[in-house]
Amino acid sequence: MTHDFDTLVIGAGLAGLRAAIEASRHGSVAVITKLYPTRSHSGAAQGGIGAALGNEEPDSPEWHFYDTTKGSDFLGDQDVIQVMCEDAIRTIVELEHLGVPFSRTPEGKIAQRRFGGHTREFGAAPVRRACYSADRTGHAILFALYEQSELQGVTFFPEFQVLDIVIENGRCSGAIALHLKTGELHVFIARATLVASGGYGRIFKTTSNAIASTGDCLSILFNRGIPLEDMEFFQFHPTGLYGLGILITEGARGEGGILLNDKGERFMERYAPTIKDLAPRDMVSRAIMTEIREGRGIGGRDYVHLDLRHVDRKIIEERLPEISTFCKIYMGIDPGEKPIPVLPTAHYAMGGVPTDVDGRVLKDEKGAVVEGLYAAGECACVSVHGANRLGCNSLLDTVVFGRRAGMAIGSFIKQADKGTIAAGEVDTVKDGIDALLNRKNGEQAGAVRSAFQALMMDKCSVYRNEADLADLIQELRPYRERAGRLGIKDKGKTFNTELLEAIELGHLINLGEAIAGSALQREESRGAHSREDYPGRDDNAWLKHTFAFKTERGIDFRFKPVTVTRFQPVERKY
Amino acid sequence: MTEQYIFRIRRFDPEKDTAPRWDEFRLEMDPAQRVLDGLITIKDESDGSLTFRRSCAHGVCGSCAMKINGRNGLACQTLIKDVPLAGDSTIVLEPLPALPVIKDLVVDMEPFFAKNQEVAPYLINKETPPERERLQSPEDQQKILQSITCIMCGSCTSSCPSFWADKEYLGPSALLKAYRFIFDTRDRAVDERLESVTRLHGLWRCHSVFNCVEVCPKEIDITGHIAKLKRLAVKKKLG
Numbered sequence: 001m002t003h004d005f006d007t008l009v010i011g012a013g014l015a016g017l018r019a020a021i022e023a024s025r026h027g028s029v030a031v032i033t034k035l036y037p038t039r040s041h042s043g044a045a046q047g048g049i050g051a052a053l054g055n056e057e058p059d060s061p062e063w064h065f066y067d068t069t070k071g072s073d074f075l076g077d078q079d080v081i082q083v084m085c086e087d088a089i090r091t092i093v094e095l096e097h098l099g100v101p102f103s104r105t106p107e108g109k110i111a112q113r114r115f116g117g118h119t120r121e122f123g124a125a126p127v128r129r130a131c132y133s134a135d136r137t138g139h140a141i142l143f144a145l146y147e148q149s150e151l152q153g154v155t156f157f158p159e160f161q162v163l164d165i166v167i168e169n170g171r172c173s174g175a176i177a178l179h180l181k182t183g184e185l186h187v188f189i190a191r192a193t194l195v196a197s198g199g200y201g202r203i204f205k206t207t208s209n210a211i212a213s214t215g216d217c218l219s220i221l222f223n224r225g226i227p228l229e230d231m232e233f234f235q236f237h238p239t240g241l242y243g244l245g246i247l248i249t250e251g252a253r254g255e256g257g258i259l260l261n262d263k264g265e266r267f268m269e270r271y272a273p274t275i276k277d278l279a280p281r282d283m284v285s286r287a288i289m290t291e292i293r294e295g296r297g298i299g300g301r302d303y304v305h306l307d308l309r310h311v312d313r314k315i316i317e318e319r320l321p322e323i324s325t326f327c328k329i330y331m332g333i334d335p336g337e338k339p340i341p342v343l344p345t346a347h348y349a350m351g352g353v354p355t356d357v358d359g360r361v362l363k364d365e366k367g368a369v370v371e372g373l374y375a376a377g378e379c380a381c382v383s384v385h386g387a388n389r390l391g392c393n394s395l396l397d398t399v400v401f402g403r404r405a406g407m408a409i410g411s412f413i414k415q416a417d418k419g420t421i422a423a424g425e426v427d428t429v430k431d432g433i434d435a436l437l438n439r440k441n442g443e444q445a446g447a448v449r450s451a452f453q454a455l456m457m458d459k460c461s462v463y464r465n466e467a468d469l470a471d472l473i474q475e476l477r478p479y480r481e482r483a484g485r486l487g488i489k490d491k492g493k494t495f496n497t498e499l500l501e502a503i504e505l506g507h508l509i510n511l512g513e514a515i516a517g518s519a520l521q522r523e524e525s526r527g528a529h530s531r532e533d534y535p536g537r538d539d540n541a542w543l544k545h546t547f548a549f550k551t552e553r554g555i556d557f558r559f560k561p562v563t564v565t566r567f568q569p570v571e572r573k574y
Numbered sequence: 575m576t577e578q579y580i581f582r583i584r585r586f587d588p589e590k591d592t593a594p595r596w597d598e599f600r601l602e603m604d605p606a607q608r609v610l611d612g613l614i615t616i617k618d619e620s621d622g623s624l625t626f627r628r629s630c631a632h633g634v635c636g637s638c639a640m641k642i643n644g645r646n647g648l649a650c651q652t653l654i655k656d657v658p659l660a661g662d663s664t665i666v667l668e669p670l671p672a673l674p675v676i677k678d679l680v681v682d683m684e685p686f687f688a689k690n691q692e693v694a695p696y697l698i699n700k701e702t703p704p705e706r707e708r709l710q711s712p713e714d715q716q717k718i719l720q721s722i723t724c725i726m727c728g729s730c731t732s733s734c735p736s737f738w739a740d741k742e743y744l745g746p747s748a749l750l751k752a753y754r755f756i757f758d759t760r761d762r763a764v765d766e767r768l769e770s771v772t773r774l775h776g777l778w779r780c781h782s783v784f785n786c787v788e789v790c791p792k793e794i795d796i797t798g799h800i801a802k803l804k805r806l807a808v809k810k811k812l813g
Binding site: 035036038039040041043044092093096097098099101102103104105106107108109110133134136139140143144147148150151181210211212244246322325326329330444445446447449450488489490492493494495496497498501 | 707718
């Protein structure tokens, strides 16, 4: 079946929906998602969305700009960071008007709380900048944007798995997707295609990411010759629930929670004396891992405690209800009475498909664009997060740049012709599926996936070194081959999730190779990328973005300078 | 510490089966693991064709709602030790009731989501917006606080006897959605929405059976919210 729309949006999280609302003012919009729209992983975001509203205490977009740049370990492009921070206040007010139920101050304004790396006066002290809806901020925004998309007449195609994005002669003409319910292939032809397919934390064994967060579209674009930028920077969130990786929001520390080691020490005092437990995520993650490595994990084990016992129970109940429930259900712990066992968990991909400030996808490090192709949100790298993203800037990124991409699409589709998708493209996709289904024997995806995730976790997580990365790159080859030989027991067309998982595994390994390769290239430590063999930041050699290109010989790397406008790189201290 | 459990799962593949069948899988599991972990283990290690939805795995997306030992709930939020076992360590899993089965534990959610569309599930306010946020007091927000936590997993509506009897009935989830906007002080379409929920297959089909409250994974007092809607509807009619 073939569908014809002015704009095709792939992904129904915050970035895709915000772009869809905008693009729908200029033409017809289809949104395809492999889940139902309200089930996108954006809905799991807990703590908040950043904006210098100044509702609780004085704040300014300039301080937000500074914090984001410093948080990024100066790898973020300052021209786009400035755009995001200056647009933040308008963005939050607009979300409120669209119906987002933000938590309120006693005067009825949007309430704000503290978060890691948010400071006043260029690092002087913590500031309340995070706008929130209890600890369900992502859920609250996701639902409002979905509801408003419906009101705008956006057409949704739920439970459609994208199998290919068609780019020919530098022009994107749409996508080919599998309707899970029927097993039929659908072709979506559009003047403009926006990829907003989210993150890929499922590369790692312990992650806060949803099982659906497998980076399919990034991998498809990588295979299609589009580069991936800054893939070595993968953020570990310091406080994942031990053993499960479920996120415990930074808002818990924002409301007064502190981290303790086995000796009962508030160890962050040693690592970030000014803002302590509210240091940026990369620093807190390394601090926790160092405490554990030096034998100060709780009872000698590999976790530390997040202590909320001294926090007013009313605050826990009103502002952190969701995480209290998680603790009770999964650990049998009441956080008002017992400390929470936590360990860093793979959380957010700073890297992704390179875009300009209006979401246009770049096909090289010099800035050439792919006509008709846009990206926004976690899958994109407009580079506001650099080497380490500050909490609350991911939601802001999705809505600011989702809207901008939607506006750019609005003007593009006025003058753009429709591309075509040749029957041969569809046949190639169909042949790929048939080959998978027709194979008589082979391994099940699950076993290969678990071993792959454990390997990535072991050799390429919070700390890295050359020996591990070189090993990892060697070891990933057989994984790629195993993923190419999977057997699928389910031969049916109806809702074939076994087929889906086999396809997703191929994408995970493809992206794993890009991460490992990029991490081996970067011989310095910066933000989330921490090389034991190169412990210092090296601005002379490495103040630049990594662009990984997939070629027939393997991955090629090229580099692009970081845009520095306002704040010169300095040593990062808190 | 692991124990032996039997996962007894209702299966149905429309391309092979004329009627549902049952499969049993023996699993070694830690009682602190989730029901979803068991399903994933079966899919990864013994039967890749076992079909179920899942995504967030911690109770925020609503994908894995199903019937677990007779009671609707989320497989990712139900620990093995918390499943009321029938004494023989058997965990019976079935698709959500009253919705068409697509395959195994996957039901067609379209009829469920379509109900929401009937109540204009979006904030409507055509007044020129102020420069800054519309003010809303914490007390006013308190009124919608529970209703905004709904994840639309479908557990409530598919456990409702009124919905079983009348497929045109809006059901608890859509009524809760109507409540969420009717009681939001920023919304201006209260009358239209009240009209749509008080029609024949609406509000008055709720007989306060409380099944929805019992199964809601977010512990929302859905019946209580519907009761408030009923009171408002009566008040508006009288006034």
